[in-house]
Amino acid sequence: MSTKETIVAARKHPPYLEMISDAIVMLKERNGSSQYAIGKFIQDKYKDLPVNFKKMLLNQLKKLVASGKLVKVKVSYKLSSAAKTVAAAKLKKGAALAKKKPKFSNHGKHSCVRIRHQQVQTNLPHELAQPETTNRNSVTLLTIKATYKENMVRFSFELSDGFVKLEEEIATRFQLKLGSFSLKYEDQDGDMILIACDSSLSVSADDFRLPDGRQTAIRLVVCLLVN
Known part of the structure; x- marks a missing residue:
């Protein structure tokens, strides 16, 4: 070979x-x-x-x-x-293949399995029989919208990567030096809140989360530090 x-x-x-x-x-x-x-x-x-x-x-x-x-x-x-044309064609092909997957019949063996599942659910306590809801803290992929002067960038960011990575990403996109700026966001009370560590970043994610658990874009303001 x-x-x-x-x-x-x-x-x-x-x-x-x-x-x-x-x-x-x-x-x-x-x-x-x-x-x-x-x-x-x-x-x-x-x-x-x-x-x-x-x-x-x-x-x-x-x-x-x-x-x-x-x-x-x-x-x-x-x-x-x-490249967009090629990528779109692959997505279309993948969607077509997904539609062709065989579906289980409602009769015979598969229907028995479904009935058994329903019986087990019926015998469970009410709290356990309910479908599992989405954990609010399970949302880790954030959409960041950062504004610096008159420019805005939008990108995806993994919450688990932490504040330092977020600073590096914003510094790269706006071509700024690390340590020369701070990051703030406006909370529901209209106050400008400083993000300076992982915990404050997590708090900002919670502030931009809807009551049903869906995550909205986190809008950050990049402020230059005065020497």
Whole structure:
């Protein structure tokens, strides 16, 4: 077996173009997705990535931009028109395959299983028989809208990545130096609240969460620090 064949056989994840395109499409960021956001999406989805994944991702992004399959806008990446067409076709094909999956019949063996399940549910206490509700704290993927002067950026951010990563992401997008700015948001009382650590970031996520548990975009204001 040749070296090239060995590498292909060992690789379990899809080609980088497919993974990157999937990330950009699923993140749905108007101004494109940053290398960090794309990498985070891929790492969450695929667990068999190489040790030097981040370096390889950067190299692949550069190659895809050079080949015209991606368009770089400041520090973000968007699909080119041709790549969008290919990605849309794959999504359409996937949706068509999903529709063709066989459905269980309501008769015979499957109906018996369903009846048994209903009987078990009936015998449970009322609290346990209720369908499980969504845990408000389970929402970890946030939508950030950050404003600096007259510019605004929108991107997805994993709450578990913490405040430091959020600062780095905003510094990269606005081309600011770390430590030269602070992050604030306006709460329901109209007060400007400073975000300075992981706990205050979590509080801000709660402030922008609807009563039914749905998460709305967190609107941040980037304020330059005065020396």
